[in-house]
Amino acid sequence: MSAGALSEPRATKALLIGAALLYIALMLLLPLAAVLVEAFANGFHAWIAAITQPDARASIRLTLIVAAIAVPANTVFGIAAAWAIAKFDFRGKTTLVALIELPFSVSPVVSGLVFVLLFGAQGWFGAWLEAHDVRIIFALPGLVLATLFVTLPFVARQLVPLMSAQGRADEEAALTLGASGWQTFWHVTLPNIRFALLYGVLLCNARAMGEFGAVSVVSGHIRGGTNTMPLEVEALYNDYDFVGAFAVASILAFLALVTLALKGALEWRHRDQLAAAGRH
Numbered sequence: 001m002s003a004g005a006l007s008e009p010r011a012t013k014a015l016l017i018g019a020a021l022l023y024i025a026l027m028l029l030l031p032l033a034a035v036l037v038e039a040f041a042n043g044f045h046a047w048i049a050a051i052t053q054p055d056a057r058a059s060i061r062l063t064l065i066v067a068a069i070a071v072p073a074n075t076v077f078g079i080a081a082a083w084a085i086a087k088f089d090f091r092g093k094t095t096l097v098a099l100i101e102l103p104f105s106v107s108p109v110v111s112g113l114v115f116v117l118l119f120g121a122q123g124w125f126g127a128w129l130e131a132h133d134v135r136i137i138f139a140l141p142g143l144v145l146a147t148l149f150v151t152l153p154f155v156a157r158q159l160v161p162l163m164s165a166q167g168r169a170d171e172e173a174a175l176t177l178g179a180s181g182w183q184t185f186w187h188v189t190l191p192n193i194r195f196a197l198l199y200g201v202l203l204c205n206a207r208a209m210g211e212f213g214a215v216s217v218v219s220g221h222i223r224g225g226t227n228t229m230p231l232e233v234e235a236l237y238n239d240y241d242f243v244g245a246f247a248v249a250s251i252l253a254f255l256a257l258v259t260l261a262l263k264g265a266l267e268w269r270h271r272d273q274l275a276a277a278g279r280h
Contacts, residue, residue, distance in 0.1 A: 035253050038246035050247035058224040059232035059248065065140070066215075066228060067208040070147040074204055078155025079197070083189065085156075086163030087171060100156050103149055111149050112217025115142060138220035143228065146214035151204045158200035159193055166192055199266055206259040210252060 040047050050056060081100060085093055103111065117123050119136040129136060136142045170192065174184040190197075212230040219226040227235060229252055236245035 032253055035246055035249050038242060039250035041246075042243050046243055047247045047250070050241075050244040051251060053244065055224045055227070055235075056232060056244065056248055059227045059229045060251065062140070062143070062226070063209055063228045066143050066147050067205055069144050070151055070208045071201060071205045073148060074151050075155050075197070075201055077152065078159055078200060078204075079193075081156045082159035082163050082193075083185070085160050086166075087168055097160070100153050103152050108146075108150050108211065108213030109217055112146050112214035115145055115149075115214075115218050119145075137218050138222065138226055140226075142218035143215050143226060146218045147208050147211055150211055150214050151207045154204040154207060155197065155200035158196050158203070162193060162196045163189075195266060199263065202259050202263050202266070206256060209255055 039050075051060070081096065084090070085097060116137055118125060119129060119142065120126050121130065121137075123137075136145070170188050171184050174188045175181075179187070209228075210230060211228075212234075215228055216231060216234075219228070219231055221227060221231060221235065223232075223235060229248055233245050233249045233252070236242075236248065
């Protein structure tokens, strides 16, 4: 084979790699660098002052509370749904899988609007909720419901392919040896899915903390009350407090980088175990 025949694929590969790196630099690294530069434009003390403002602290606290509720709830749901889909045959399995994927095909803004139509003052259950002094919209429950909806698929869609590929042999062997259903799950199923489960939880948590569209509709944009970090960034930017906006945004960026680092480390250390979870 001639040198020209070898050099052309190498040149093509180098060109494609260079184009991919350039695209990543322009679309990811440059915006991230811009956020950090603007956040620390007036120095570290200004950044500290911005993120310790009462409204900023309230938005950080609210974001963590919403994520602390939504992520464990969807983790439990994802495990249960994946176990049912992968280990059992039942009527409506295809419908259940389609419903789990539904949040990916519905706009977050539309999903937030659905909760307003259900639980808002003029919604289907609005009169009953008002009569019993129960607040869902423009309160923490609404934020949690919206976040639960948009993050619902992440854990389940990581576990279903893996558990389907693993089959039922291990669980059937444990049951044959006298293990209970709970013992089978805790000592057999869970160890087999722990890496894919962690992977799904990381993705779910990242989406929960960064969600904007759905929570924007149900929050009411109450500063210090129902504004999560993404909403607080928008409010500060609209108030021309650019340092404050980018300071809060830098915290979100830091959380995203931590998530990516954990995700990358997980993929590198356990790529064989996670390979089945990536097959769709």
